[in-house]
Amino acid sequence: MSDQLQVSETDKRIYGEPINEVGDPLVSHDEPELPVPVPSVSIETDGEFAAAIQDAIQTHRPQRLLETGTHDGCGSTTVIAEAMESEARLMTIENDINFVRAARSNVERFWPMVHVRHGLSIPRHLLPKEAAILADIQKLPEGCAVDWPDLSNEERAKWYSLEADKPVHIDAMIRRCIELEFRKPPDFVMLDSAGHLGWIEFQYLMLFLKLPCVLALDDTKHLKHYRTLAFIEKDSRFKVVARGSERFGWVVAEFQP
Numbered sequence: 001m002s003d004q005l006q007v008s009e010t011d012k013r014i015y016g017e018p019i020n021e022v023g024d025p026l027v028s029h030d031e032p033e034l035p036v037p038v039p040s041v042s043i044e045t046d047g048e049f050a051a052a053i054q055d056a057i058q059t060h061r062p063q064r065l066l067e068t069g070t071h072d073g074c075g076s077t078t079v080i081a082e083a084m085e086s087e088a089r090l091m092t093i094e095n096d097i098n099f100v101r102a103a104r105s106n107v108e109r110f111w112p113m114v115h116v117r118h119g120l121s122i123p124r125h126l127l128p129k130e131a132a133i134l135a136d137i138q139k140l141p142e143g144c145a146v147d148w149p150d151l152s153n154e155e156r157a158k159w160y161s162l163e164a165d166k167p168v169h170i171d172a173m174i175r176r177c178i179e180l181e182f183r184k185p186p187d188f189v190m191l192d193s194a195g196h197l198g199w200i201e202f203q204y205l206m207l208f209l210k211l212p213c214v215l216a217l218d219d220t221k222h223l224k225h226y227r228t229l230a231f232i233e234k235d236s237r238f239k240v241v242a243r244g245s246e247r248f249g250w251v252v253a254e255f256q257p
């Protein structure tokens with residue numbers, strides 16, 4: 001995976017396809033069960049990160065909120081939904097159909113503010129192969145965490161690859177939500193999907209951030225976002241407004257294009 005991402009012709013072609021609005025027309029699919037990441041995948045709803053997210057939302061009052069990694073909707077999605085204004089819209093992206101179903105039920109009370117989209121956040125061709133994931137894990141700096149501490153690096157690379165490569169009909173969901181649904185860049189983004197995709201998702205998102213935006217990142221002392229954090233600390237368009245070490249680290253930053 002190169003550090004500089006380009007939107008390919010393939011992505012441009014699929015971008016015009018219709019969105020899978022509510023249906024989940026998936027054929028049944030035999031999937032191995034993922035070992036559960038430790039200690040828990042969800043952000044703490046009464047923790048410092050949750051408070052910082054809600055603070056930023058109440059300060060900036062974003063109207064077009066985007067999230068990757070909905071999970072069951074009871075973590076960050078609920079934290080965001082509780083703070084946003086009733087006219088604002090949150091599009092939250094999840095690639096696992098079972099979590100999509102759970103989340104749709106768990107956030108039903110926030111209708112019509114919150115919309116759970118089933119799909120892959122990034123274009124499918126940007127998913128790294130197992131060998132590239134393994135290389136990333138092997139060059140993880142000291143002090144950065146990775147999921148599944150009891151597994152070998154080879155096994156972790158395999159599980160990460162399986163976590164991201166779920167059967168979905170729609171990919172490039174970040175772009176679809178921004179260009180087809182909001183029709184304008186988002187003004188709040190939370191990135192919290194698979195551990196090996198944080199940096200890739202961030203680079204993809206940056207192609208579309210053309211207006212001021214609040215960015216919330218979970219797992220900044222982790223494979224997920226240690227490179228994203230290093231990037232935003234050096235880039236003058238970003239101002240870190242809150243950060244903490246809860247779980248594997250988090251940050252909230254303001255972006256000015």
Ligand SMILES: C[S@@+](CC[C@H](N)C(=O)[O-])C[C@H]1O[C@@H](n2cnc3c(N)ncnc32)[C@H](O)[C@@H]1O
Pocket residue numbers: 041042043068069070071072073074075076077093094095096099119120121122163164192193194197
């Ligand atoms: C760390 S969990 C998210 C936790 C959630 N934000 C919370 O606070 O409860 C990551 C979620 O992202 C989903 N996921 C992984 N890769 C994805 C991708 N590329 N696009 C969409 N969802 C993805 C996984 O299925 C999983 O439910």
